[in-house]
Amino acid sequence: MxxxxxxxxxxxxxxxxxxxxxxxKLEVKKxxxxxxxxxxxxxxxxxxxxxxxxxxxxxxxxxxxxxxxLKQRIKAKSIIGYVPDEPLFYDNMTxxxxxxxxxxxxxxxLSGRKRIDELAELFELTAALPDPISSYSHGxxxxxxxxxxxxxxxxxxxLDEPIVGLDPKxxxxxxxxxxxxxxxxxxxxxxxxxMEVAEHLCDRVGIINRGELIAAxxxxxxxxxxxxxxxxxxxxxxxxxxxxxxxxG
Amino acid sequence: MKRxxxxxxxxxxxxxxxxxxxxxxxxxxxLLWVLPFAVAGIxxxxxxxxxxxxxxxxxxxxxxxQTGHPELLFFYAVSGSWIFVFLTTVPLSLSLFYYAxxxxxxxFLPFSAHEITCSRFIRVCLPxxxxxxxxxxxxxxxxxxxxxxxxxxxxxxxxxxxxxxLFPASMGLFFVVLLVRIINVSRHKTALEVAGMFFAIAMIxxxxxxxxxxxxxxxxxxSADTLSVxxxxxxxxxxxxxxxxxxxxxxxxxxxxxxIPSVLVGLASAVLAVGVTGFRFFNDLGRRSESHRxxxxxxxxxxxxxxxxxxxALLKKEYAVLFSNSTFIFQTAGExxxxxxxxxxxxxxxxxxALELIARQLAFGRNxxxxxxxxxxxxxxxxxxxxxxxxxxxKSFALSAVLxxxxxxxVTAKLLSQIILYFPVYTVNAVIMVxxxxxxxxxxxxxxxxxxxxxxxxxxxxIRGDLKKPVLDWTHPMQAVKNNLNIVAxxxxxxxxxxxxxxxxxxxxxxxxxxxxxIGTGVGVLSGIGCLILPPRTMRYADTRYEEGMETGYTxxxxxxxx
Ligand SMILES: Nc1ncnc2c1ncn2[C@@H]1O[C@H](COP(=O)(O)OP(=O)(O)OP(=O)(O)O)[C@@H](O)[C@H]1O
Ligand SMILES: [Mg+2]
Numbered sequence: 001m002x003x004x005x006x007x008x009x010x011x012x013x014x015x016x017x018x019x020x021x022x023x024x025k026l027e028v029k030k031x032x033x034x035x036x037x038x039x040x041x042x043x044x045x046x047x048x049x050x051x052x053x054x055x056x057x058x059x060x061x062x063x064x065x066x067x068x069x070l071k072q073r074i075k076a077k078s079i080i081g082y083v084p085d086e087p088l089f090y091d092n093m094t095x096x097x098x099x100x101x102x103x104x105x106x107x108x109x110l111s112g113r114k115r116i117d118e119l120a121e122l123f124e125l126t127a128a129l130p131d132p133i134s135s136y137s138h139g140x141x142x143x144x145x146x147x148x149x150x151x152x153x154x155x156x157x158x159l160d161e162p163i164v165g166l167d168p169k170x171x172x173x174x175x176x177x178x179x180x181x182x183x184x185x186x187x188x189x190x191x192x193x194x195m196e197v198a199e200h201l202c203d204r205v206g207i208i209n210r211g212e213l214i215a216a217x218x219x220x221x222x223x224x225x226x227x228x229x230x231x232x233x234x235x236x237x238x239x240x241x242x243x244x245x246x247x248x249g
Numbered sequence: 250m251k252r253x254x255x256x257x258x259x260x261x262x263x264x265x266x267x268x269x270x271x272x273x274x275x276x277x278x279x280l281l282w283v284l285p286f287a288v289a290g291i292x293x294x295x296x297x298x299x300x301x302x303x304x305x306x307x308x309x310x311x312x313x314x315q316t317g318h319p320e321l322l323f324f325y326a327v328s329g330s331w332i333f334v335f336l337t338t339v340p341l342s343l344s345l346f347y348y349a350x351x352x353x354x355x356x357f358l359p360f361s362a363h364e365i366t367c368s369r370f371i372r373v374c375l376p377x378x379x380x381x382x383x384x385x386x387x388x389x390x391x392x393x394x395x396x397x398x399x400x401x402x403x404x405x406x407x408x409x410x411x412x413x414x415l416f417p418a419s420m421g422l423f424f425v426v427l428l429v430r431i432i433n434v435s436r437h438k439t440a441l442e443v444a445g446m447f448f449a450i451a452m453i454x455x456x457x458x459x460x461x462x463x464x465x466x467x468x469x470x471x472s473a474d475t476l477s478v479x480x481x482x483x484x485x486x487x488x489x490x491x492x493x494x495x496x497x498x499x500x501x502x503x504x505x506x507x508x509i510p511s512v513l514v515g516l517a518s519a520v521l522a523v524g525v526t527g528f529r530f531f532n533d534l535g536r537r538s539e540s541h542r543x544x545x546x547x548x549x550x551x552x553x554x555x556x557x558x559x560x561x562a563l564l565k566k567e568y569a570v571l572f573s574n575s576t577f578i579f580q581t582a583g584e585x586x587x588x589x590x591x592x593x594x595x596x597x598x599x600x601x602x603a604l605e606l607i608a609r610q611l612a613f614g615r616n617x618x619x620x621x622x623x624x625x626x627x628x629x630x631x632x633x634x635x636x637x638x639x640x641x642x643x644k645s646f647a648l649s650a651v652l653x654x655x656x657x658x659x660v661t662a663k664l665l666s667q668i669i670l671y672f673p674v675y676t677v678n679a680v681i682m683v684x685x686x687x688x689x690x691x692x693x694x695x696x697x698x699x700x701x702x703x704x705x706x707x708x709x710x711x712i713r714g715d716l717k718k719p720v721l722d723w724t725h726p727m728q729a730v731k732n733n734l735n736i737v738a739x740x741x742x743x744x745x746x747x748x749x750x751x752x753x754x755x756x757x758x759x760x761x762x763x764x765x766x767x768i769g770t771g772v773g774v775l776s777g778i779g780c781l782i783l784p785p786r787t788m789r790y791a792d793t794r795y796e797e798g799m800e801t802g803y804t805x806x807x808x809x810x811x812x
Contacts, residue, residue, distance in 0.1 A: 052651050054798035073796035078653030088645045090569040092439060097569075104562035105652050110555070134438075 338421025618692025699773025
């Protein structure tokens with residue numbers, strides 16, 4: 001369960017001040033697959049960084065599975081798996097060394113580490129793991145980051161544009177994996193720019209524009225909202241984010 | 250050819266600091282003041298090199314005259330130039346041909362492999378030209394000053410100025426191509442860089458020693474048989490390295506016949522080197538992406554069989570960061586070895602009589618132990634922190650910040666890595682200095698524990714600033730090492746602490762009859778008290794800072810607002 005209560009975040013001061021996220025209110029239930037949509041610079045990454053503890057909200061509260069994330073940080077971090085928007089690694093570690101490091105710091109039991117090989121098999125990564133991460137292609141780095149995030153089977157999986165750079169098969173497998181995760185009663189929260197994925201995969205989507213949440217509903221419901229029948233999620237998205245532009249501009 | 254020069258120009262604009270774009274970048278970052286210092290530094294270095302070369306050449310000229318081989322001077326000048334040009338070309342071509350990001354991009358543009366390699370070779374030749382000029386111009390100057398100069402001297406000088414670097418540069422390029430085709434360079438990048446730097450330093454020291462040793466005092470070698478020995482040695486050398494002998498001879502009067510073959514050799518080798526590099530160049534570039542397919546799935550991890558505690562996993566991560574690039578490795582190695590290096594360099598550079606004089610000046614008598622304590626503690630504690638700073642983690646710090654590990658554990662791992670690296674260094678340095686300054690051996694009883702305690706204390710002084718405002722958005726590791734004001738400020742604080750503690754100690758030791766052992770132990774106890782007071786507070790601060798994620802990722806000024 002993820003609960004954001006009036007969360008705000010501002011970058012910079014004076015002239016360079018940017019209100020990246022404004023009073024964001026959002027509930028994602030246990031077992032829900034939630035897609036987070038929005039144009040570039042809308043505040044998706046900022047929101048995600050606040051949830052995983054890389055940024056401190058200016059005000060508001062964050063609760064994850066009944067843990068106050070701003071008070072019991074370490075406890076909250078231990079139930080999160082996070083895939084950042086750009087893959088981050090210690091370059092000269094091999095894939096295996098890196099994943100072992102992650103397993104060690106999350107206290108994963110030896111029996112649980114079989115998952116490294118299972119996941120590597122799934123993403124066709126086994127051959128790459130003995131090599132240094134710096135020699136990986138972007139997609140392979142992305143896959144390694146995915147495995148690292150799922151290694152300790154976190155209660156809450158948070159992915160920032162996870163599908164970018166994956167080949168079709170890996171993208172398919174990832175989507176399956178995300179679905180299965182939710183079936184096990186865990187929560188998945190991911191941002192994406194791919195409307196088809198959001199439309200067909202998610203239980204619910206949220207649309208953020210200029211730091212404000214302008215909609216949060218199941219994709220089917222959004223499509224059938226008054227006056228907007230029979231259009232695709234893409235059209236809805238474009239309309240909504242454009243409408244919001246006019247009064248502000 | 251025109252297209253090739255287009256590429257040279259583009260490559261220069263993309264990289265050189267001294268272009269309009271470079272200036273603009275410096276101005277935007279308020280760093281223009283760096284320029285005069287950089288220019289002055291370069292001029293100073295060049296001036297020193299010229300001075301050094303001139304004094305060696307002077308001796309060589311004299312020996313050459315004595316042995317009846319006036320080309321000796323040029324033989325040495327050309328060899329020196331070739332060695333340095335070769336040594337410069339190797340890393341330069343590795344980075345320009347194979348590591349440069351735009352190489353792969355160029356492969357998609359309609360340029361042939363040979364146009365690319367040719368343009369890159371010209372780029373390599375630009376700095377190398379200056380090295381060659383430095384060696385040859387000073388030699389020509391020395392020769393012209395000491396003997397009747399012929400037109401041949403200046404003609405040859407001019408021609409070699411323009412072509413003399415071609416042969417060694419081509420050899421450097423050949424070497425690199427060989428290297429690239431034998432091993433996977435992108436995979437062993439750090440190892441290669443480190444090996445190369447150590448090799449270059451070793452070469453320079455060897456050259457330096459052999460030159461100073463062999464020609465230390467030419468006037469002392471007047472006796473006929475020393476001269477004949479030298480003549481024999483030199484003739485042997487010249488016959489073996491006839492490729493160097495040709496250009497060397499061409500500087501003498503009537504040496505033009507030797508000029509033509511030496512220029513031809515240079516040109517031919519350059520054409521050959523560029524040709525060989527261009528052949529299968531795109532193939533060589535492409536090897537990087539294949540690298541992960543080179544091993545089989547058979548190599549499974551040992552991590553599946555045993556488990557480590559989070560703290561030791563973090564400690565391993567510290568070393569992974571430390572060894573992630575050659576800049577960090579070199580900086581750390583330099584800081585660990587700085588004192589022994591200084592001692593060795595002085596031992597070689599300073600004449601024996603002067604050393605003895607210094608030793609007599611440095612006789613601190615009964616307080617020698619305290620002097621060792623202060624000096625070694627100062628050097629080690631000021632230099633030891635950078636290797637395990639938070640700033641070094643750079644962008645990958647976000648990885649640390651999302652882990653469910655309290656800040657104090659992260660800091661403890663860093664402290665442990667510092668202890669493992671620098672306690673031994675401190676101890677060895679202290680023993681060396683006690684020996685050199687002839688301090689009583691029992692002073693080590695307070696020097697070693699006291700210094701180690703102070704090292705821990707200074708770690709906590711220094712990490713506080715780094716926790717407050719870590720520099721994480723660097724793109725080149727050099728920025729984390731040099732431009733990091735946290736490190737400089739931390740060093741200043743430690744220096745200040747040592748000054749505050751050291752000044753009263755100095756007066757007590759110098760003007761009272763207090764036993765130095767007592768003073769040293771007192772300072773050790775003070776450091777111990779510091780270690781009891783400061784760390785708990787810093788650890789609490791670390792917890793909060795890691796929990797907040799230190800607002801990682803960007804600084805405010807980096808990303809301009811879109812609204
Ligand atoms: N460190 C920072 N300093 C200043 N402004 C920032 C910083 N990080 C983000 N911003 C600004 O905050 C706003 C939201 O950025 P954010 O990265 O959250 O967008 P996003 O929705 O993830 O966009 P994208 O789809 O491009 O990834 C943007 O206007 C961005 O310019
Ligand atoms: Mg983003």
